[in-house]
Amino acid sequence: MGRFFTFSVSRWLGILIKEFLQLKRDRLTFAMIVGIPVVQLLLFGFAINTDPRHMPTAVVMADPGPFARAYLAAMQNSSYFDLVGSVDAREADALLDEGRVRFVITFPAGFHRDLARGKSPPLLVEADATDPMAMSGALSVLAHLGTSVFAPDLPGLARARPPPIDLRVHRRYNPEGLTTYNIVPGIMGVILTMTLVLMTGLAMTRERERGTFECLLATPATPLEVLIGKIIPYIIIGLLQVTLILAASRWIFGIPVRGSLPLLYVMVLLFICANLMLGITISSLARNQLQSMQMTIFFFLPSILLSGFMFPFQAMPGWAQAIGNALPLTHFLLIVRGILLKGSGLGLLWPHIWPLLLFTAVALAAGLKTYRQTLD
Amino acid sequence: MAAPLVIDVSGLNKHFGHRHVVKNLALQVREGEIFGFLGPNGSGKTTSIRMLCGLLTPDSGQGACLGLDVLKDSARIKSQVGYMTQRFSLWDDLSIEENLDFIARMFSVAHRRQAVARTLEELGLAARRRQLAGTLSGGWKQRLALASCLLHRPKLLLLDEPTAGVDPQARRDFWEEIHRLSAAGITVLVSTHYMDEAERCHRLAWLSAGQLLACGTAEEIIDGLCLNTWEISARQDDGIARHALPDFADKLRQLPSVDMVASFGATLHVSGRNAEVLKTGLEAVLAGSALQMRPVPPSLEDAFIRLMQGSPLHAPQGGGD
Numbered sequence: 232m233g234r235f236f237t238f239s240v241s242r243w244l245g246i247l248i249k250e251f252l253q254l255k256r257d258r259l260t261f262a263m264i265v266g267i268p269v270v271q272l273l274l275f276g277f278a279i280n281t282d283p284r285h286m287p288t289a290v291v292m293a294d295p296g297p298f299a300r301a302y303l304a305a306m307q308n309s310s311y312f313d314l315v316g317s318v319d320a321r322e323a324d325a326l327l328d329e330g331r332v333r334f335v336i337t338f339p340a341g342f343h344r345d346l347a348r349g350k351s352p353p354l355l356v357e358a359d360a361t362d363p364m365a366m367s368g369a370l371s372v373l374a375h376l377g378t379s380v381f382a383p384d385l386p387g388l389a390r391a392r393p394p395p396i397d398l399r400v401h402r403r404y405n406p407e408g409l410t411t412y413n414i415v416p417g418i419m420g421v422i423l424t425m426t427l428v429l430m431t432g433l434a435m436t437r438e439r440e441r442g443t444f445e446c447l448l449a450t451p452a453t454p455l456e457v458l459i460g461k462i463i464p465y466i467i468i469g470l471l472q473v474t475l476i477l478a479a480s481r482w483i484f485g486i487p488v489r490g491s492l493p494l495l496y497v498m499v500l501l502f503i504c505a506n507l508m509l510g511i512t513i514s515s516l517a518r519n520q521l522q523s524m525q526m527t528i529f530f531f532l533p534s535i536l537l538s539g540f541m542f543p544f545q546a547m548p549g550w551a552q553a554i555g556n557a558l559p560l561t562h563f564l565l566i567v568r569g570i571l572l573k574g575s576g577l578g579l580l581w582p583h584i585w586p587l588l589l590f591t592a593v594a595l596a597a598g599l600k601t602y603r604q605t606l607d
Numbered sequence: 608m609a610a611p612l613v614i615d616v617s618g619l620n621k622h623f624g625h626r627h628v629v630k631n632l633a634l635q636v637r638e639g640e641i642f643g644f645l646g647p648n649g650s651g652k653t654t655s656i657r658m659l660c661g662l663l664t665p666d667s668g669q670g671a672c673l674g675l676d677v678l679k680d681s682a683r684i685k686s687q688v689g690y691m692t693q694r695f696s697l698w699d700d701l702s703i704e705e706n707l708d709f710i711a712r713m714f715s716v717a718h719r720r721q722a723v724a725r726t727l728e729e730l731g732l733a734a735r736r737r738q739l740a741g742t743l744s745g746g747w748k749q750r751l752a753l754a755s756c757l758l759h760r761p762k763l764l765l766l767d768e769p770t771a772g773v774d775p776q777a778r779r780d781f782w783e784e785i786h787r788l789s790a791a792g793i794t795v796l797v798s799t800h801y802m803d804e805a806e807r808c809h810r811l812a813w814l815s816a817g818q819l820l821a822c823g824t825a826e827e828i829i830d831g832l833c834l835n836t837w838e839i840s841a842r843q844d845d846g847i848a849r850h851a852l853p854d855f856a857d858k859l860r861q862l863p864s865v866d867m868v869a870s871f872g873a874t875l876h877v878s879g880r881n882a883e884v885l886k887t888g889l890e891a892v893l894a895g896s897a898l899q900m901r902p903v904p905p906s907l908e909d910a911f912i913r914l915m916q917g918s919p920l921h922a923p924q925g926g927g928d
């Protein structure tokens with residue numbers, strides 16, 4: 232079909248103008264596009280940024296001595312920890328499992344003796360890391376307590392090379408310890424997925440439902456012109472959303488961009504395309520707007536649950552990881568984390584870039600294949 | 608009549624699921640002709656028109672539209688056809704001007720701005736150009752839709768009930784325009800439910816349950832049905848007899864020789880195929896009443912009502928092929 236690939240710039244421009252005009256008139260959608268990213272970021276950002284205190288803490292005391300007691304008192308005073316009592320190791324495990332305590336502190340045998348000799352005894356802290364943001368404040372306090380509590384009793388300690396105690400933190404349930412910074416890549420990916428797939432998914436079904444598709448079909452416009460014409464406004468919207476999110480996270484939460492900003496935008500563009508292609512395919516498959524919404528949600532839920540946005544990716548079972556690996560959001564999260572937090576470059580990111588390219592190509596092929604050029 | 612055929616299709620079939628909606632449709636329309644497409648609701652007019660301009664793929668059949676294959680060349684057909692949909696299908700959330708501009712761009716109209724401005728002038732909508740199309744009244748929507756499908760000066764117009772809901776004055780203007788276009792060599796295929804519009808067409812086709820039951824000029828169709836029509840009316844201002852007409856119509860319908868009875872104001876049109884039997888039957892019933900009868904030439908409406916009731920000659924076939 233040669234016609235499939237004929238492309239008239241003026242017709243394409245016509246479609247583009249029409250889409251922009253319609254978008255401009257649709258106030259609610261427009262408000263959503265700008266409002267959702269900001270509101271979500273504020274909601275998530277602030278909700279998770281809270282610095283919770285008075286977290287229930289159990290103590291496993293193998294060596295009750297004055298140092299341990301002093302340390303516990305200091306913990307209590309910091310207001311981060313509420314000591315619920317002394318237990319044995321097995322009870323402590325159960326308490327942590329049931330979520331009755333957030334921390335278990337274990338003072339090993341010989342704690343007092345080793346400390347007095349300056350041998351830096353280990354202090355084991357098991358933390359419920361399902362909410363990593365919540366424990367970060369408490370953990371930093373713990374580390375700090377080591378020096379401040381024992382300094383008066385052990386002169387010269389403040390300058391001692393090895394710290395007085397060896398704080399060993401076990402992050403239970405979330406070994407990766409996703410941090411506050413991870414919320415920005417997450418929100419970015421989730422919002423792009425949601426708004427772009429949803430809106431392009433509706434783009435064609437809306438025409439079909441309103442009957443305007445018949446008029447559009449009766450014109451010589453080709454599928455490629457229509458598809459690209461309909462996609463461009465959403466690419467711009469996606470870039471706008473990302474800019475909003477980056478600006479908000481920079482100025483409100485003070486999260487810096489470590490890596491290259493242009494590279495970030497190129498990656499965002501790729502991710503936007505992957506989502507738009509999928510949206511277009513959905514919109515060709517769906518008979519009406521309701522079906523299109525349902526398909527979007529069908530795609531959206533695994534994207535949220537299995538991409539590593541909600542749960543740590545490495546902690547998921549193999550089958551879930553396999554599904555997650557097929558989703559663009561999974562790779563996008565890793566790419567954006569890499570650029571934002573670690574300053575990774577193209578070479579390091581390539582293992583996550585080609586899956587995105589592949590997804591985009593497959594979705595584009597599917598979109599063109601399923602685009603119906605007739606009303607049947 | 609040596610004008611070339613603009614539409615020449617045969618054996619077109621279309622199924623929706625198990626329903627056979629268009630059955631073996633064969634149509635020939637010549638250049639410059641105004642061709643009326645008639646038939647009851649759901650008879651397949653819209654489906655047929657959509658197949659002609661490539662919006663629906665026929666299940667089987669072949670033919671040409673503007674010399675191009677309807678199955679393979681729909682893209683090139685579209686650029687030369689002006690198709691006005693039955694349901695308003697321009698964009699409600701674009702203004703009148705934006706709609707016209709969009710259509711003009713889609714058809715790559717030369718001197719687009721001037722063409723749009725001229726169309727707005729001709730429509731008398733220049734002052735309301737910024738009004739959203741969705742806020743127009745029904746009749747004005749129809750007029751806008753017609754104007755938009757004329758923008759690219761198509762060679763063939765496919766109009767699906769273009770005057771539904773349009774006021775009489777605008778309807779008259781519309782048909783004047785159609786005849787002007789036809790004189791300029793543009794071919795028009797128009798579907799309608801109005802008899803007065805059917806009479807303005809050069810040739811007509813009658814579609815029923817997806818089958819073409821009659822095709823030709825109005826006279827050919829009427830003659831082809833071999834109708835004998837009598838007009839029955841009350842003798843001079845006989846009020847009582849006039850009130851009795853509806854009851855009388857029921858009585859006439861019982862007669863075996865009567866195919867059709869239709870009320871036209873204060874008169875009844877009674878038609879049947881066998882002239883002699885009909886005449887004697889009517890005379891027998893009328894004898895002694897205050898009613899009179901006289902033979903009249905059957906009108907197009909008589910013919911179509913007759914067709915719509917389904918003659919035994921063309922007993923509707925069951926579904927399937």
Ligand SMILES: Nc1ncnc2c1ncn2[C@@H]1O[C@H](COP(=O)(O)OP(=O)(O)OP(=O)(O)O)[C@@H](O)[C@H]1O
Pocket residue numbers: 623628646647648649650651652653654655693
């Ligand atoms: N997309 C479709 N899917 C299923 N059935 C359809 C579809 N379009 C039309 N039909 C059926 O095909 C038949 C013919 O419909 P069509 O619209 O062609 O009739 P029409 O002659 O234009 O009627 P009207 O005078 O009411 O406009 C109808 O019975 C209709 O229910």
Ligand SMILES: [Mg+2]
Pocket residue numbers: 652653654693767
């Ligand atoms: Mg119709």
